[in-house]
Structures are given as structure tokens and as C-alpha cells.
Amino acid sequence: ARRPDSIGVALVGLGYYAGHLLAPGLQLTRNCHLAGIVTGTPAKIPEWQAKYGIADRNVYSYDDFDRIADNPEIQAVYIVTPNDLHKPLALRAAAAGKHVWCEKPMAMNAAEAQEMIDACRAANVQLAIGYRMQHQPSTMQLRAMAKDKPYGRMLKVSADAGFHAYDDVDPANKPWRLLPQNGGGAMYDMGVYALQGARYITGQEPVAVTARSEVHRPQLFEGVDETTHFTLEFADGLVAECSTSFGRDMNTLRADCERGWYELSPFQTYDNIKGRTSDGKLIEDEGVLPHQQALQMDNDALAILEKRPPRVPGEEGLRDMRVVDAVYASAREGGRRIV
Ligand code: NDP
Known part of the structure; x- marks a missing residue:
């Protein structure tokens, strides 16, 4: 059963990995749940809303994504876009006060990775990288x-x-x-x-x-x-x-x-x-073995709930x-x- 204080997650970029692995994984998690979506493709929205019961107020585009700051139903933003967008979206999520989960590779280079770490630290939010093998x-x-x-x-x-x-x-x-x-x-x-x-x-x-x-x-x-x-x-x-x-x-x-x-x-x-x-x-x-992505997201959500560093922090991506x-x-x- 899901914990009452389960972390609300917004998936950013509704492509293959988000649709086939992360969203199904979020149906199995105890410590977090799929609460919102961020997409540049309006045509994807109805199907996602119907399939996962996502309210209109939790649907964002890349243009209005910064409004997520005012949304108490979303505590973590999971970036699942092409690699060049990891850093800019991570910076925006941190500025909105949301914990950041980011897919691999963390960024385009080490300088970007360091910027992401600094931004999350300054915003006092967690930064976890989606290296699922480290949860296996x-x-x-x-x-x-x-x-x-x-x-x-x-x-x-x-x-x-x-x-x-x-x-x-x-x-x-x-x-x-x-x-x-x-x-x-x-x-x-x-x-x-x-x-x-x-x-x-x-x-x-x-x-x-x-x-x-x-x-x-x-x-x-x-x-x-x-x-x-x-x-x-x-x-x-x-x-x-x-x-x-x-x-x-x-x-x-x-x-x-x-x-x-x-x-x-x-x-x-x-x-x-x-x-x-x-x-x-x-x-x-x-x-x-539980669903790999569910295991990873449950571990990362628990770290947020228990206010301790995630298993795979930004520093690991930076290395x-x-x-x-x-x-x-x-x-x-x-x-x-x-x-
Ligand atoms: P896809 O191409 O299937 O999906 C990426 C999504 O990002 C798109 O569907 C789109 O969603 C959004 N997007 C935003 N801007 C662009 C753009 N300029 N061009 C294309 N898409 C854009 O990629 P994957 O899902 O396979 O990969 C996404 C990320 O996840 C990558 O960083 C990849 O490395 C990582 N990944 C990790 C895996 C793992 O096992 N840990 C496995 C697979 C991928 P929308 O239309 O909703 O905006």
C-alpha cells in the first residue's frame, strides 16, 4: 500500500522511457506516485491523463513549467528528455523548489553537472541520477x-x-x-x-x-x-x-x-x-526482483522522506x-x- 505522505512525481518528457518504464513503475511504488506530466506534445496529454488519472492542474508544457513552484501535489520532478535538456530543466525544477531526479547521462559535460549540483544545493532540494543498476x-x-x-x-x-x-x-x-x-x-x-x-x-x-x-x-x-x-x-x-x-x-x-x-x-x-x-x-x-525502476524511485523517494542523501546523488553523475x-x-x- 502507498504511504499517505507519498512523494508526488512529475515526469518531464513523455517518450519511450517515461511511457514504458517509469510510468508503469510508478504504479508499483509505495513511497511515490505519478502526480503530474510536463510535455511539449499536447497530443500526448489526453491519453496520459486517462491512463493515469492526472488532473488538469498537474499538466504542464515546457513554457509554463515554472508554475510548478505553486503546486503542492508535486514534490519531485523526473527529467526524461534528450540529454541537452537535462541541465536547463534541472535548474528550472530546482528554482521551483522541487527535488530533481535526472536521467543518465547527467548532462552534456562536467561543468553542466556541477551547475546542477550547485543549483540543487542552493535551493535545498535533492538531486538523484537515474542509474537504476545501483539499486539492483x-x-x-x-x-x-x-x-x-x-x-x-x-x-x-x-x-x-x-x-x-x-x-x-x-x-x-x-x-x-x-x-x-x-x-x-x-x-x-x-x-x-x-x-x-x-x-x-x-x-x-x-x-x-x-x-x-x-x-x-x-x-x-x-x-x-x-x-x-x-x-x-x-x-x-x-x-x-x-x-x-x-x-x-x-x-x-x-x-x-x-x-x-x-x-x-x-x-x-x-x-x-x-x-x-x-x-x-x-x-x-x-x-x-521488483520492477527495477519502481525500486529506484521508491529508494529515491524514501531518501526525500527521510531527509537523507539519495543513493545515487548528483556527485556520482558528475564523476x-x-x-x-x-x-x-x-x-x-x-x-x-x-x-
Ligand atoms: P525519447 O526520444 O523516447 O523521449 C524523449 C522525450 O523528450 C520526447 O518524447 C519528448 O517528450 C521530450 N523532448 C523534449 N524535447 C525534445 C527534442 N528536442 N527532441 C526529442 N524529444 C524531446 O527518449 P528516451 O525516453 O529513450 O530517453 C530520454 C532520456 O532517458 C535520455 O536522457 C536517456 O538517456 C534516458 N534513458 C534512460 C534509460 C535508463 O535505463 N536509465 C533508458 C532509456 C532512456 P514530449 O513530447 O512529452 O515533450
Whole structure:
């Protein structure tokens, strides 16, 4: 049952992820509920209102969104738009006094991420990033394994996240994920999963990165990366070989250690995360796993209700954006970058 003080959430940007994962997830949550929508497409409004019982007073456009400041039914704003709009919308939500939940990648670069953190701090609202894997119990077992080292010292890590898509796109009418001005490109989209994976499987922060990008379909990928390979170096000398792509299906996170290996494959799907080890053990969730996005939003709402920091705060998104900046700089200009 839903708590009486459940957090009212407004979804901003009613696209695939909001419609297929977050809105259904918000029907399962206990600590928060879908209270409002912000959309630039009036045609979407009737269906959303009918499906989720959203009152007229809780429907906004990007133009009148700042009026949300006066709406006591909405406490958190969840930004699910193309990546270039994350920062401007986060700043407006914070200025309206609303807690901010923001999809990955957090922003276009580290400077924007820092601005978002500063704005939320100044407004005294929470800022949480939508890294759903950090709410998934089996995934987070990797963090304990990085500490306990059940297979000895880690020798090598690999993290690969990508999918093959966009063959049928009309080059004259590209989706935003293929447009540089919207924050398109594989590194922004799927690369952050490989980066996150490399960070949580090692339990370490990268200190340097070397990257290179490849484009096989130049008519589609102009000014955005189709495939990016990046090597992360950690302080103790450990190296993670990572790759991300819009041209190749890949979904594996793996650690090779002195006395064996373990991996999650797939490691970043919405369900069926599968983990195994060299000696035939499984890394899995206990019991039935709840809806990933519902779990994430319930955790983030509870942090608001209990007035403590969210599990994945803005600072965590900022750490990744620093690496993403370095990956793009290295891929563009060559050379190794200190992070
Ligand atoms: P979609 O293109 O399906 O939806 C984005 C929505 O943003 C649109 O439907 C539109 O909603 C709104 N929008 C506002 N301005 C623009 C614009 N200029 N061009 C296109 N859309 C615009 O994208 P996704 O839902 O797949 O992704 C949205 C965000 O969520 C991204 O940041 C992405 O990285 C993240 N994401 C995260 C996932 C995860 O697992 N954590 C999975 C998938 C996506 P409206 O018409 O209502 O204004």
C-alpha cells in the first residue's frame, strides 16, 4: 500500500522511457506516485491523463513549467528528455523548489553537472541520477566482491555496453540520439553503463583514460560517435577495457582475477541480469526482483522522506561526466587524459 505522505512525481518528457518504464513503475511504488506530466506534445496529454488519472492542474508544457513552484501535489520532478535538456530543466525544477531526479547521462559535460549540483544545493532540494543498476541487489554484490576479493587480486576488467540500431533511419530526419546538439552518441547513451560497471566492479575511481571512436555508417553518425573504445586506468595499475556502440550488441561486465573470474551478462538490462563465476556459482537476486525502476524511485523517494542523501546523488553523475569529457577529448584529439 502507498504511504499517505507519498512523494508526488512529475515526469518531464513523455517518450519511450517515461511511457514504458517509469510510468508503469510508478504504479508499483509505495513511497511515490505519478502526480503530474510536463510535455511539449499536447497530443500526448489526453491519453496520459486517462491512463493515469492526472488532473488538469498537474499538466504542464515546457513554457509554463515554472508554475510548478505553486503546486503542492508535486514534490519531485523526473527529467526524461534528450540529454541537452537535462541541465536547463534541472535548474528550472530546482528554482521551483522541487527535488530533481535526472536521467543518465547527467548532462552534456562536467561543468553542466556541477551547475546542477550547485543549483540543487542552493535551493535545498535533492538531486538523484537515474542509474537504476545501483539499486539492483545482485549488481551491487559486485561492490562487496571488489572488497572481499573471493578470486584474489583483480588482473583485468572489461565492460561492454551497446546495441545495433538505426539502420532504417532517414539521414534527413535523425532521432535525437544521432544529433550532436542533443547529446547524441554512443558514449553518452550506453558508454556510461560500461563506465559505471567498471567503477562498481573494481570499487575504484579511474585516474586516466585513453579512447578512440569509430564510425562505420558515416551518413548516420556525423559529429556523434557510433562506437567508442576506452581504457580506464586505476591508481593500483589495474586497467578496464571498455567499449560502447550503436552498431554492435554487447552487454557484459567481467573481472578476471588471480584465481578465477566472474561476470554479469547481461549486466544492464531491465530484468534477467545474470551473473556467474569461474567455479560455477551464480550471482543473483534473492527472491523475486521488483520492477527495477519502481525500486529506484521508491529508494529515491524514501531518501526525500527521510531527509537523507539519495543513493545515487548528483556527485556520482558528475564523476562520470568528468570521465565522459576525457573520453571524448581523447577520442577527438588522441592521447591519454588524466581524470
Ligand atoms: P525519447 O526520444 O523516447 O523521449 C524523449 C522525450 O523528450 C520526447 O518524447 C519528448 O517528450 C521530450 N523532448 C523534449 N524535447 C525534445 C527534442 N528536442 N527532441 C526529442 N524529444 C524531446 O527518449 P528516451 O525516453 O529513450 O530517453 C530520454 C532520456 O532517458 C535520455 O536522457 C536517456 O538517456 C534516458 N534513458 C534512460 C534509460 C535508463 O535505463 N536509465 C533508458 C532509456 C532512456 P514530449 O513530447 O512529452 O515533450
